[in-house]
Amino acid sequence: MPVFNAHLPAKRFSSAQKRDLGNALNQSLVQGLGIPAGDRFIMLQEHGEDELFIDPDFMDIHRGPDAVIITVLFGAHRPLSDKHKVVKEIGERASHALGISSDSIFIVLIPVPNENFSFGRGELQLAGTAAKW
């Protein structure tokens, strides 16, 4: 149930690349954390040149004009080891999908308790259950 929101510079990526990115983000959960492939809830959006400001070298990382910011609504119960795994997978897979350096992929994991997710029907399907994913 991690939910992605990927913010891209406008008009830099093709529709095929955007679909590939969606698949890459989903696979980062499947391969990195053993999450079911059906757990696929992903948003992308484009920002104009006057709407996306990403520093080119903060922390000695070299970000190009094609750099992106990806936020992930991420289970608050997950340990640091899972965070390491998932950002490694996202970095590699999103880099490949978009044809950009992994230096250009900025990620933030926003912690959300599992009981706060509704998969539909106005219900909190994971409330009161042990965390599986």
Add this chain to the structure above:
Amino acid sequence: MPVFNAHLPAKRFSSAQKRDLGNALNQSLVQGLGIPAGDRFIMLQEHGEDELFIDPDFMDIHRGPDAVIITVLFGAHRPLSDKHKVVKEIGERASHALGISSDSIFIVLIPVPNENFSFGRGELQLAGTAAKW
């Protein structure tokens, strides 16, 4: 002070439906949690077909091509009972406003402490006060 961000598939909903959704989300707070009607801070945005990926049947819930993702910046102090109430209200009311099944409404409540909200003027109006809403 819950703040909504509703992510919709592009060109599926009319302007009237979008305004109705805004009202529905506001009423979900008023009716579900007794929050004042004036507490109305709501964003909607559309995503193209290559920008919104929502699984059609994960967790045995059946989501259509008109499915939406709604995130809510939600008081971190609220108990599970309030979360149940608000997602039930959102599911019913957003479903009615958009003319879609409540199966197609995915919701995430992102916990935010009340003291982290500024209603304007560069001040944190709820810092140091007991949580009312």
Add this chain to the structure above:
Amino acid sequence: MPVFNAHLPAKRFSSAQKRDLGNALNQSLVQGLGIPAGDRFIMLQEHGEDELFIDPDFMDIHRGPDAVIITVLFGAHRPLSDKHKVVKEIGERASHALGISSDSIFIVLIPVPNENFSFGRGELQLAGTAAKW
């Protein structure tokens, strides 16, 4: 590493104002919290009239049709004193950049642990380090 997402009413602000807003948000961190100027990761996006609903006078604050909502992914370790500082700076500087009243600037600080930020390369650069920023 606070990351901004500013939601603006569409077509109200010029490209120059949007760039000024980016600079203003960055400076709110530099001047308010002593964060390095290179820590500059900012998204802006516009919403149509049927996509942004901001109450005009909730909490006796007077918001115009040019009102904005700014969310900030903000270090969860920061004390209330830092929150006061940063929203004061954002209110003043964003008001100046956009030419609107600070009443019209709604801000939410979303807490995120420092270890949840990846500045690139699929790594969590701040994991296991004492919080500097």
